Amino acid sequence: MTEKKLTLQLDSHSGLPIYTQIVNQIQSQLVNGILKPGDQLPTVRALAQELRVNFNTVARAYRMLDEARIISTQQGRGTYITEIPPPEVSEKLRHESLSALTHRFLNEAFRLGFSEREVSQMVRDSLKAWKEANDEDSE
Amino acid sequence: MTEKKLTLQLDSHSGLPIYTQIVNQIQSQLVNGILKPGDQLPTVRALAQELRVNFNTVARAYRMLDEARIISTQQGRGTYITEIPPPEVSEKLRHESLSALTHRFLNEAFRLGFSEREVSQMVRDSLKAWKEANDEDSE
DNA sequence: GTACAATGATACAATTAGTACAATATAAGG
DNA sequence: CCTTATATTGTACTAATTGTATCATTGTAC
Incomplete structure (x- = not known):
């Protein structure tokens, strides 16, 4: 399940910062099952190039997701979805x-x-x- | 007791670098008795191939273990578990x-x-x- | 104009991979 | 036996790929 394409849609007119849009959409895709625990996300540079933004903006989004324990970023290696059990588990x-x-x-x-x-x-x-x-x- | 198979389990998204995982698991297997003093470890290239990683990553792990006097790496010969689980090491x-x-x-x-x-x-x-x-x- | 948030630019650090080399062992030729 | 060629093994150095940290620039609201 590695090598995700991760298609995101940015909206310049939404009023939301780019990094927020990235965070939201990755969260959505995780909830929807498009992304699964263990999946490797694109590198900050790869995603940045695809979205035509600076890679620090992607890094910022990744850092927020990392702090929320949603993903695990590992310097020199990559970024992965963590394996947090869904909140609704009994x-x-x-x-x-x-x-x-x-x-x-x-x-x-x-x-x-x-x-x-x-x-x-x-x-x-x-x-x-x-x-x-x-x-x-x-x- | 030479020719060990040395089964290791790597976890790509554990957060630990591969070389650290190799070090930890070899240490555990030595403590456990699965590996014994005098045993020959796989060559850096053989283990690397089995783990699907670069042989320099294995070499790095071996070097760390060597510096800790746990194994003895000998250029041109191979890698062996140290005979005398030295003084305080055990x-x-x-x-x-x-x-x-x-x-x-x-x-x-x-x-x-x-x-x-x-x-x-x-x-x-x-x-x-x-x-x-x-x-x-x-x- | 000032302040602040968002984004970009640049330099850095950690991990892994690539390439060439040196030391040792092994086998072949004499 | 001894020498020599070849293979095998670990080493050293470098490059590539990844995320991180810091500061500069931009743009917008007040």
Whole structure:
């Protein structure tokens, strides 16, 4: 599902900034299923050329989508749609999803020979580090 | 114990560079015992072909592992897991391996929109369930 | 005119790919 | 055996492709 064409329609008279139009239309295409999780988006330069705009404008749109966790931009590699579960998924599904993810993690850890104690300690430490990093960001 | 197949799983949109993924997974397999001291790794070109990446990307990963004294790369000969899991390397590796695994897990969970609270609760529950299952086994 | 948002230009950094090379091993010829 | 040619392996350097950061320019509202 890589190598998306991504046909966007910009409207100069809409009053909306170009980057906003890009953001909106990518979101729309994701909701409509035209774009799917895992899809690779065009490079900022490729899309910019197609839309006849500066690539920084596309980069700005991508950055907004990245901050919204909708896409994942990776310097030197490309830009991908993330795999966020749709907001309408039930709490039950959410729970099952996390449960499955956690089981895969624990399975792997135990397969590697780590003890319950080591694993739970590492999770605690990592969560703590994560929280501190996020606190710094929001300052 | 030479001629290892070395099955690695790359994820294009994990956010981690390919060379980092290679490093992490080789470290894990060493900690796990899938790879043992003295084992010969695939050549940079062979592994690159299997992973469908440029051989310089593999070479970069090998160089990082070499600098960490985990493997020994020898021009014209090949690449081998270091014989003596040197002084402090072994325990350090174990720790780093678990740390990397945990970070991948947390990253994925947060990317899926779960909160710290949900994650830590799920880990606790799962560990508890695991322990009880093991207790039953040993009765 | 001033202020501010939008866009463009330029330089940069990270990752991966391409090309040529050096060291070692292996096999062939003598 | 020893020498030499060839293949195999990792290395070094460079280029190409990607997103990022910073500042300049433009255009519009007040």
